[in-house]
Amino acid sequence: MADEPRDLVERTYLFAKAVRGFVNRRPRSLPNYEDAKQVVRASGSVAANYLEAQEGVSRKDFFYRIKVCRKESRESGLWLRLVDVEGNAALAAERDRLVIEANELKLIFSAIAGKDDTGEPGA
Numbered sequence: 471m472a473d474e475p476r477d478l479v480e481r482t483y484l485f486a487k488a489v490r491g492f493v494n495r496r497p498r499s500l501p502n503y504e505d506a507k508q509v510v511r512a513s514g515s516v517a518a519n520y521l522e523a524q525e526g527v528s529r530k531d532f533f534y535r536i537k538v539c540r541k542e543s544r545e546s547g548l549w550l551r552l553v554d555v556e557g558n559a560a561l562a563a564e565r566d567r568l569v570i571e572a573n574e575l576k577l578i579f580s581a582i583a584g585k586d587d588t589g590e591p592g593a
Contacts, residue, residue, distance in 0.1 A: 478578065479524065482517040482539075485571050489513040489546065492564050497556045509549035515542040516575060533583060540579035547572035 490513075493506040516539050523535035550569045555561035 478520060479517075482520045482575065485546075485568070485575060486513040486517040488571075489550070489568060492550075492561070492568060493553075495561060495564075496553055497558070499554065501552075502554055505549050505552045509546055509553065512542045512545040512549055513572075515539075516546060536579050536583045540576055540583055543572050543576035543579060547576070 489509055493510055496502050496506060519535045519538045519542065523532050523539070526532060547569050550565055550572060553565060555565055
């Protein structure tokens with residue numbers, strides 16, 4: 471996504487919001503309906519879990535939430551790729567941008583999780 475905010479709270483929020491906008495414009499079909507539900511949940515979970523990680527309950531909880539963000543980012547990319555745009559070039563381009571953003575978020579969360587010194591595998 472162009473001009474990504476540096477603030478990860480804002481970036482994850484904008485990702486979830488952009489996914490919702492994309493989903494509202496996708497072709498209607500039963501598979502797309504199911505995939506859309508999944509991607510809306512996964513993208514929202516990225517934003518919500520990152521907000522929760524910021525609460526700083528404990529270091530262990532922080533890294534757990536970051537790992538959930540990484541997992542949900544990966545899932546978002548999968549569900550986005552499964553949404554059929556029925557040859558609509560504009561929707562395909564939007565979907566591709568969102569898939570790239572999901573992957574970039576996954577990489578960011580992988581890097582953060584790699585700093586986990588709790589004894590758990592990071593990346």
